[in-house]
Amino acid sequence: MTSKAVLRTEALTRHFGGLVANCDVTIEIHRGLLHAMLGPNGAGKSTMINLLSGDMAPSGGRIFYKGRDISALPADRRSRLGIGRSYQRTNIFPAFTVFENCRLAAQSRRPHATRIFSNALAYTPVRESAERAMELAGLGHRAARDAGTLSHGEQRQLEIAMVLATDPQVLLLDEPLAGMGGEESSRMVELLRRIAPEHAILLVEHDMDAVFEVAQVVTVMVEGRVLESGPPARIRSSPAVQAAYLGGDGGSHG
Numbered sequence: 738m739t740s741k742a743v744l745r746t747e748a749l750t751r752h753f754g755g756l757v758a759n760c761d762v763t764i765e766i767h768r769g770l771l772h773a774m775l776g777p778n779g780a781g782k783s784t785m786i787n788l789l790s791g792d793m794a795p796s797g798g799r800i801f802y803k804g805r806d807i808s809a810l811p812a813d814r815r816s817r818l819g820i821g822r823s824y825q826r827t828n829i830f831p832a833f834t835v836f837e838n839c840r841l842a843a844q845s846r847r848p849h850a851t852r853i854f855s856n857a858l859a860y861t862p863v864r865e866s867a868e869r870a871m872e873l874a875g876l877g878h879r880a881a882r883d884a885g886t887l888s889h890g891e892q893r894q895l896e897i898a899m900v901l902a903t904d905p906q907v908l909l910l911d912e913p914l915a916g917m918g919g920e921e922s923s924r925m926v927e928l929l930r931r932i933a934p935e936h937a938i939l940l941v942e943h944d945m946d947a948v949f950e951v952a953q954v955v956t957v958m959v960e961g962r963v964l965e966s967g968p969p970a971r972i973r974s975s976p977a978v979q980a981a982y983l984g985g986d987g988g989s990h991g
Contacts, residue, residue: 741804743768743937744789744820744907749798751784758784760961761798764939766907771933773940773948775972776958777981782941783825785958786911789939790822791815802907817846821905825912827892831885835876835895838884839867842899866902874898874928890921894928901932908938914947926951949973957981 742765749762759781766772774782787793789800791812799808807815830838843866871877874894879887884895893913900908913929914922922944929940929951942948948955949969956966959981965972972978 742766743803745801747799749788749800750796751788751793752796757961759788762963764956764963764966766937766939768937769934770953771929771938771940771951772954772956773942773952774956774958775945775948780958781961782958783911786822786909786939786941790820790909816903819906820909821900821903821907822909823896823900823911823913825915827896829884829892829895829899831883833884834880835871835882835884836867836880838895839870839898839902840864842902843867843870846903866904870898870902873901873932875924888921890917890924893925897928906937908932908936910938910940912942914942914944922947
């Protein structure tokens, strides 16, 4: 890689008693490169997202954001620095409109917009951040719809829009295509393509076809360790990867 990594780890490790979920994982996430993580169930992919976001503390190793050691920072501090994440389960406010969901997310990064007697809707930076996030996510035409009435795929788009509204530098996306049909998956892939040039993205995903279509870098995890990492073509043709993952039954992995 020629550019400096926005987010990187050094020998990151997490164990639960005698179970090692991640072991000596060293990866780099660069701006403008969508970095996907694959592996069988239990490979440690979601644990890695939790460690990077601060939702879980590492047992060993270090995490660096723009050269700063953030290993001990809690999730809210990392979020304010510019590390945004989505979850496996959709995390939205179903009774609020699409715009209100994005506005609340944008407002959370601008504390002065929440002062008593202030009108958050009239606060231009918050409104503009929300509108920009909706457009990026392809939901501008749904701004006035209640979030709970959206399709599953649109709700996943909204969750990413809410993350985008916080103006993150890094996006940690945990299975954003889960449960989608073909048309919804295609829309999500296009969304990922739109946002990738301006962000550093780590994508954990079950849908291998989508991963190989959209990623520039793929890391394969097996039993908590990095098996191989590199361009998609090299990963796809790797005998070790095929034996450990791609050559399996394909239906129960992710």
